[in-house]
Amino acid sequence: MTQKRNIVVKIGSALLANQDMLTPRYGFLQRLLEDVANLRAEGNDVILCSSGSVALGLRIIGETPESAGISDKQAAAACGMPLLLNAYKQVGHEFGFEIAQVLLTLGDFEDHRRFLNTRNTVHRLLEANVIPIVNENDTITTEEIRVGDNDRLAAKVAQMVGATDFIILTGVDGLYDRNPDDPEAKFIPEVTEVAPYMAATKGKSTLGTGGMETKLQAANMAQEAGVTTWIAQGEVDRPLSTVLDGSRRATKVLPHPNPLSGWDSWIANRLQMAGSLVVAEAVADALAEGKRPIRRADIISMDGDFTRGDVLHIYDSKGIERARGLSDFTSEELRVLTHNPDTEAEQLLGYKTRGEIVRSNNLVMLETRHLLWDAPGVINEL
Structure with a gap:
């Protein structure tokens, strides 16, 4: 890869937390951050939008994904965030880079001044060679003010920083024309318009808040800002670079050839x-x-x-x-x-x-x- 890329990566809870033990999956983090280190060595910027704090904190407060209500999840996020950041920090130090936490709420995206302030912070971290790890501030958010899913949060971050690539790592290898459990389901390698595929995207994972539907909504927001979106399986070696170099299967959502300006994109792409x-x-x-x-x-x-x-x-x-x-x-x-x-x-x-x-x-x-x-x-x- 010779052209510098500005890459935003969204990582789902199921990749970061063991579903039975609700503990960090260090093997996945090792593979992910080793790949991040390689991409950074080639001159690329990488921003991680990470789920996982709620899932990692549930065990501490004695709840499960099925039993937890909104207040339980807020408490779990408070317990799980230090575990998540510590896991990132431990593994990140193996590859010689620093990390920073950026916690956001709905207002940070919907208020334009706060949107710009957040963008400036993220750019300053990148200038300092620090990897921003972005997450919704689940500890303080309620149903009325929360973004609702980290897929669209990550898409707003991609829009915010002018990303070239937006990679959504998930539990499947991309988009299918129907439920992938259906033996007749066909893989969709490339998407120009997401609307025709929305009907086939219902359902979500046990640990996450969004399924393929939110991923296509996020991809639509990204393509409006001129960003290429990739939806790919995360449980592989070199999970990012193998997507970007085309050596493994992933769904590519093409950016619009005439993207909106930054101002128009901010107006048109809403979270609530x-x-x-x-x-x-x-x-x-x-x-x-x-x-x-x-x-x-x-x-x-x-x-x-x-x-x-x-x-x-x-x-x-x-x-x-x-x-x-x-x-x-x-x-x-x-x-x-x-x-x-x-x-x-x-x-x-x-x-x-x-x-x-x-x-x-x-x-x-x-x-x-x-x-x-x-x-x-x-x-x-x-």
């Missing part, structure tokens, strides 16, 4: 829905035809409690998601504006404003290459 708007179909068509803002007169209904700067999902009257954009108002302010359409915005809100709900330069139209989100079940009519 802060809120949504419904506009008339004619308005949605007009948005697609040219740059124009969304105004209060355009809005049929809205959903969610959001703040200024949150990204809203924009649906047409048929319930089809058409765009995502940055809100200039809180949900409370927007309700005031839409319920008083004949009163000047400045008079209603007490400050000077153009009254545009989503400005044109903060609006990203969704194309067929995006995975669309279903509209909320209950819409608050205005």
Whole structure:
């Protein structure tokens, strides 16, 4: 490999923790970090997005993956994180490199300033020749604020750092057109569009929170940012370099030939829905035809409690998601504006404003290459 690569690797819990004993799998870590050391020696940057802290901590608090609730998992994460980092540190020192822990929550990705601050931290660690090990901060997160799976967290990291390659190490050798347990299942070596394969991706592992469905969602987010995604079996020698040099089987998800800009990619690739708007179909068509803002007169209904700067999902009257954009108002302010359409915005809100709900330069139209989100079940009519 002559061209320098910026590689983000996602490692699932089942690879890192023994399923019966819930202890670190040092043999796997040895193979993984030896390969990381070789890639780094060739001049490549490597960032690890690691699951495993919850799985490793369950035994300490006397729980199992099946019995643990959210508070149990938070406590298990607190117990398991030192074990996970110690395992990485012990093995990493064998190959002469240092590691650093980067714990993130949903807000670190959804708030743009925190997103940039996190990116700066990761880049500084790479400059210092330190390997960042990124994980969701499971100790403090709840169902309402958590990312939800480390596949999409890792995809956001890949987007954040401008990765060239995003490798998802898992328990199977890639994507199949149906459940791989089916004897007639066919392996998919290369994917341009992930949407046709979503129906075949249900199910998850015992220790993990995401199955192949979240991996394809993550791959879609990465390809929008121009990143090549690889889905591969992790239980092999040289688990990373054998994927990158093509010497073993893996599913390759191709990057889009015209990736979004960093700003548009941040707007379009969400982890949770802060809120949504419904506009008339004619308005949605007009948005697609040219740059124009969304105004209060355009809005049929809205959903969610959001703040200024949150990204809203924009649906047409048929319930089809058409765009995502940055809100200039809180949900409370927007309700005031839409319920008083004949009163000047400045008079209603007490400050000077153009009254545009989503400005044109903060609006990203969704194309067929995006995975669309279903509209909320209950819409608050205005």
